[in-house]
Amino acid sequence: MRGRCDIVCPLLSLAALLGVGGAAWAAGADLGQAEKQATNWTAISMFAVFVVGTLFITKWAAARTKSAADFYTAGGGITGFQNGLAIAGDYMSAASFLGISAAVMVGGFDGLIYSIGFLVGWPVVTFLLAERLRNLGKFTFADVAAFRFEQTPVRVFAASGTLVVVAFYLIAQMVGAGQLIKLLFGLEYWIAVVIVGALMMVYVLFGGMTATTWVQIIKAGLLLAGASFMAFMVLYSFGFSTEAMFAKAVEIKTGIASAAGKAPGEAAAQGFAIMGPGGFIKDPISAISFGMALMFGTAGLPHILMRFFTVPNAKEARKSVLWATTWIGYFYILTFIIGFGAITFVLTNPQFLDAKGGLLGGGNMAAIHLANAVGGNIFLGFISAVAFATILAVVAGLTLSGASAVSHDLYATVFKKGHADGAMELRVSRLTTVALGIVAVALGIAFEKQNIAFMVSLAFAIAASANFPVLLMSVLWKDCTTRGAVIGGFLGLASSVLLTIVSPSVWEATLGHPKDSALFPYASPALFSMTIGFVGIWLFSVLDRSRRAAQDRAGFLNQQVRSETGIGAAGASGH
Amino acid sequence: MDTDLTTRILNNPKYQELRAKRWAFGWWLTLAMLVVYYGFILLVAFNKPFLATRLGEGVTTIGMPIGLGVIVFTIVITGLYVRRANSEFDALTEQIVKGALK
Numbered sequence: 077m078r079g080r081c082d083i084v085c086p087l088l089s090l091a092a093l094l095g096v097g098g099a100a101w102a103a104g105a106d107l108g109q110a111e112k113q114a115t116n117w118t119a120i121s122m123f124a125v126f127v128v129g130t131l132f133i134t135k136w137a138a139a140r141t142k143s144a145a146d147f148y149t150a151g152g153g154i155t156g157f158q159n160g161l162a163i164a165g166d167y168m169s170a171a172s173f174l175g176i177s178a179a180v181m182v183g184g185f186d187g188l189i190y191s192i193g194f195l196v197g198w199p200v201v202t203f204l205l206a207e208r209l210r211n212l213g214k215f216t217f218a219d220v221a222a223f224r225f226e227q228t229p230v231r232v233f234a235a236s237g238t239l240v241v242v243a244f245y246l247i248a249q250m251v252g253a254g255q256l257i258k259l260l261f262g263l264e265y266w267i268a269v270v271i272v273g274a275l276m277m278v279y280v281l282f283g284g285m286t287a288t289t290w291v292q293i294i295k296a297g298l299l300l301a302g303a304s305f306m307a308f309m310v311l312y313s314f315g316f317s318t319e320a321m322f323a324k325a326v327e328i329k330t331g332i333a334s335a336a337g338k339a340p341g342e343a344a345a346q347g348f349a350i351m352g353p354g355g356f357i358k359d360p361i362s363a364i365s366f367g368m369a370l371m372f373g374t375a376g377l378p379h380i381l382m383r384f385f386t387v388p389n390a391k392e393a394r395k396s397v398l399w400a401t402t403w404i405g406y407f408y409i410l411t412f413i414i415g416f417g418a419i420t421f422v423l424t425n426p427q428f429l430d431a432k433g434g435l436l437g438g439g440n441m442a443a444i445h446l447a448n449a450v451g452g453n454i455f456l457g458f459i460s461a462v463a464f465a466t467i468l469a470v471v472a473g474l475t476l477s478g479a480s481a482v483s484h485d486l487y488a489t490v491f492k493k494g495h496a497d498g499a500m501e502l503r504v505s506r507l508t509t510v511a512l513g514i515v516a517v518a519l520g521i522a523f524e525k526q527n528i529a530f531m532v533s534l535a536f537a538i539a540a541s542a543n544f545p546v547l548l549m550s551v552l553w554k555d556c557t558t559r560g561a562v563i564g565g566f567l568g569l570a571s572s573v574l575l576t577i578v579s580p581s582v583w584e585a586t587l588g589h590p591k592d593s594a595l596f597p598y599a600s601p602a603l604f605s606m607t608i609g610f611v612g613i614w615l616f617s618v619l620d621r622s623r624r625a626a627q628d629r630a631g632f633l634n635q636q637v638r639s640e641t642g643i644g645a646a647g648a649s650g651h
Numbered sequence: 652m653d654t655d656l657t658t659r660i661l662n663n664p665k666y667q668e669l670r671a672k673r674w675a676f677g678w679w680l681t682l683a684m685l686v687v688y689y690g691f692i693l694l695v696a697f698n699k700p701f702l703a704t705r706l707g708e709g710v711t712t713i714g715m716p717i718g719l720g721v722i723v724f725t726i727v728i729t730g731l732y733v734r735r736a737n738s739e740f741d742a743l744t745e746q747i748v749k750g751a752l753k
Binding site: 185188189191192195196198199200202203204207318319322323326348349351352353354359360363364367371390391394395397398401402405408409412633634637640641642643 | 654656657660661666669670673677678680681684688689691692693695696697699700702703709710711712714715718719721722723725726728729730732733736737741744747748751752
């Protein structure tokens with residue numbers, strides 16, 4: 077697999093994303109290369125409609141984006157329902173749509189285990205963080221983490237945490253975009269990357285958070301509608317009996333196994349394997365560690381946390397997580413049905429298969445081929461356009477969050493010591509947006525042929541090990557100090573990156589060292605790096621006897637009262 | 652926020668009530684979520700055959716309702732918290748804020 081990158085590995089490969097892969101997953105990743113397809117005009121025209129529509133919204137949003145508050149948080153005027161959809165739009169990436177449905181097609185039940193991991197972080201966000209974030213923060217999660225601490229060190233840490241997470245996430249999205257669009261639209265890789273970069277820059281630059289939010293809402297609506305239609309058509313064809321659908325899928329998998337020369341008993345067992353857990357989780361440590369990265373990573377993703385500042389108050393913040401959880405949970409149920417639909421409609425239809433029985437265009441084409449099977453060429457074009465829109469929406473959210481870390485945390489707070497002029501701060505965020513756009517396109521092109529499948533899981537692991545512990549401890553633990561938060565946070569950041577580098581998915585799969593040579597044998601570093609982060613924060617806070625530490629601890633009660641009552645919180649449009 | 656205001660709120664029995672109720676509720680629900688999710692993961696790690704047990708005559712296994720159950724549970728538990736927080740807790744908060752700022 078060294079240096080070799082097919083469509084699956086960059087954005088989507090669950091095999092390496094999980095590391096715990098096993099044979100079935102690795103096979104999934106080898107199903108095909110991203111070969112350039114014939115230019116698909118239906119898909120391109122539908123995508124053009126989406127682009128024109130969103131550009132009009134951007135124009136409208138641009139007229140409303142005057143202050144830094146408008147730029148970062150849409151003036152705090154988004155409702156809970158809208159924000160919930162936008163969060164779902166931020167979170168349901170092309171990886172989860174195409175990757176999870178493909179994973180279900182390959183492994184059945186195992187795909188479900190994976191999507192559950194992505195969902196269970198949301199209640200934790202709701203119970204422990206959502207309203208406190210809203211009551212303490214203004215534009216970025218650093219506002220919350222640094223609330224009672226010395227600004228400069230905590231902001232520098234938070235900006236580092238944000239930029240590192242955003243960078244890994246962005247690379248994964250850009251490379252995925254290039255591969256996917258080459259495949260779906262028949263465009264050259266670099267053209268696709270440049271289009272994504274340019275459109276994302278336009279949305280963020282002119283429309284700020286307002287345009288980004290609406291792009292995410294529209295994309296979430298389109299994706300949910302398209303996926304609902306596909307799941308409906310699949311269930312409809314089985315008379316709405318899941319048992320009939322499962323039975324057919326098992327029959328088809330059994331048939332494939334016996335065609336591959338398996339004895340009848342073995343083939344039946346292999347066919348039935350999709351109904352229970354398989355090779356997804358090998359050892360309990362990897363299972364728990366990976367579960368922690370997904371669960372707590374969600375609560376530390378800067379572009380998600382930032383969305384809590386776009387609503388007017390704590391009530392709306394809570395409503396938005398409930399809506400987000402509902403939509404995302406519903407979406408994962410749909411992808412599960414779509415995956416089984418792909419087994420029954422796509423794996424049996426030679427139109428979608430290559431000579432070796434693999435999917436045309438690669439393993440992650442399951443949902444795309446199913447769209448063709450249930451809705452014809454027009455619906456295929458629609459789903460392809462939605463997949464492109466999905467990447468755009470996620471990338472725009474990431475860029476906005478990276479830009480605010482630079483302009484609000486570094487420029488306004490660290491360099492200008494909180495005395496930055498609003499117009500100047502806005503200009504810095506726009507300049508940063510352009511810079512990030514160019515960097516993202518450059519990285520997207522540079523990483524075209526690299527195996528970067530580990531990057532999304534790395535982003536989650538860093539978010540869980542650096543951002544989340546600092547946020548949680550600063551908000552809930554009164555003895556936490558500046559020194560503890562900064563040292564512990566950086567320890568969590570460094571250990572999650574280092575342990576990922578020496579784990580099999582990077583050391584062996586990306587850097588090409590021999591098998592079993594990785595120093596760190598587990599799929600995810602989170603169990604260890606989160607522990608290092610939390611213990612670091614605790615230890616260096618407890619040992620901290622400085623004058624600043626006394627001040628940090630003394631500030632806790634004020635912070636607590638504000639975080640719990642909202643007194644003094646930045647108002648809807650007044651910030 | 653000035654320290655007088657903070658002290659006043661901290662000494663308000665209503666605030667203490669809100670805090671106690673919300674902490675208990677929030678942490679119990681967090682614990683429930685952790686137990687359900689890691690229970691599921693440990694089941695996957697240690698008892699795969701159980702999840703692959705057939706329900707009745709067909710091919711549907713017990714893992715399917717359990718897996719979907721975890722998704723539904725996640726949504727329901729979030730809804731429970733939000734409902735109580737947006738009614739009972741917010742009403743209490745409003746009383747506290749009014750009392751403190753008058």
